[in-house]
Amino acid sequence: MSLLQRIKNKVRARSIHVAYVDVGSCNGCDIEVLACLAPRYDIEQYGIYVHNNPREADVLLVIGAYTPGWEEKLAMVWEKIPSPKAAIAIGNCPISGCLFNRRETFIDPPVRKHIPIAAEVPGCPPRPTEILQAILSVRDSVFFNWEAEHP
């Protein structure tokens, strides 16, 4: 491992910028993501910052079951994120559509049809600690040695 790579690994492990995008959920998961900001969970102690700006994000949290309004826009948001990047599906909705995935619905799950998903956190809604754990595990598995593995 080169020195540069080692520096990059060290820096990246303490600096994860997160953007979240709601593609049609009941916003229960939205609020649980927001609750991660609370002093109780204190995500900044892990070096995670929520800016909600795709252009400076590393991790995109996708919430919701993909409604028609996002048809072209979600892919646009995903392209705006600079590499290395990872998307995490929060809640049951992006995984399966949960209980909205019935006859007569407008949604089009799963979200992994539309953008690549690195991790999934099931739950309706998942607890903030689970969301936090998913972000941390993605950090270790996707961003570690990224340049060496993607020459």
Place this chain on the structure above:
Amino acid sequence: MKRVVDVNIPLGPIHPCFKEPARLKCEAKGERIIGVEVELGYMKKGIERIMKGRPWQEVMFLAERVCGICSVIHNLVFIEAMEQISGIAVPPRAARLRVIANELDRMQSHLLANFSYCYTIEHETLGMYLLDLREQVMDELERLTGARVTCAYIIPGGVRCDLRKEEAAALLASLERMEGDLRRYTGMFENGPMIALRSRGVGILTPDAAERAHAVGPTARASGIAVDCRMNHPTYRQLGFAPVTRPDRDNFARVMVRFDEVFQSIGLIRKCLTDLPNGVVRGRGVCTAGEVRYSGEAPRGELTYFIRSDEFGRIVEIQIQTPSIMNIEACCHEMIIGSDSIADVTATFISADPCIACTER
């Protein structure tokens, strides 16, 4: 609607201040906003279409997932509508427990709304204090119902589980602590000179305009209109409920009304806990055919369910009128017009506590 305008500033759908996706196309003349067009459709799941033809046991969970922030009230209003259709009586202890769950939900929703407002006007310290306080309310909600969000606590003829004596004592103790903290935070908001500069006199909603747009909840009450569906609810009437209003009509008043209502909720829960009647928490009954229009007071205002069911308790027709529809409309077409700068648009929009998931269903 295609129009040619001077300057059109789109905000959203992804915006650091908005919790949920919505797009506001602000038509500006210099810095002054002269018109706003709202573009929705990012959250349209068609819940009402899914609900049609399904038994109430399924619709109950779907109703809860109309809105994840105020899920208890959706549960409550749907179940009380079904009870009214079928003539199911609620045991007195269950009625009080429902009020406790509902008021805890209102507290966390109001604290979250005020957190969003503080975060939007960049007062992050106060925002974080409020979010921390909200976590304590969520703990209490979890202790009572078993889940943080979407807890399905209320069922026809009662509630799902009882509140034990030691749990009630713990709830009372933590209410005491939360009230002290909240008094300090409210003082910070009320007396902060910078907050007043940013909030007072911004986003005026006149009572006439509020009435025309059918504004409800804290948005209407901050314009001096005393509307509150809790005044018509039998359990709240026993508790001696009176709505909180403020005459100021601006962003500051809307946030302060929410703070005042949190104190009021603490008082209501305390009153429920001190004379909690003994007895069962689950009655019995069968959901039958009927048609009803039933309203309840959600944290954001009047929530109305229009339901028609058949003899097996299946939902034949349903429509939900959520408070955010009226409030966002009043906000975007009355309050924001004439704002002095684009920075006030987000603050005003957030001060009306918009919930896009409710609006679109």
Place this chain on the structure above:
Amino acid sequence: MTTYLFEQDLVTQKYRILAARRHDRLVRQIAQELDIPVQEVRRYLIGHLDMIQLENLPARAEMAEAHADPDNPVARALGREKYSTYLRILSGAAMDAIFRDVSARVHAGTPADDAVRQGRAQIREALRP
């Protein structure tokens, strides 16, 4: 340089809002009142109102039912405030002009019913694309 922002075609999504039960009932009621085909009313609403106004139509109509033009029966029958300030289908100036014509006719001795009917015809003209 003029570049256009990315704009999605919203007609389908707006139609979905109007297809809900209460909205549909209201649209049919307006169509019957003004004697216009339902599709025309829908097209006009989709073209002239934004999505949150469409969502809020039934609530505004309810408020109009309760509070619009409380002390003028002719204005109420014509729906002066209902169509202008409440539902916002017509601009206030256009509605005032129509109402002035109607009240002039009533003063000239035309029965109120006929005057209102002619006023409705004027509203219909104003709504025509």
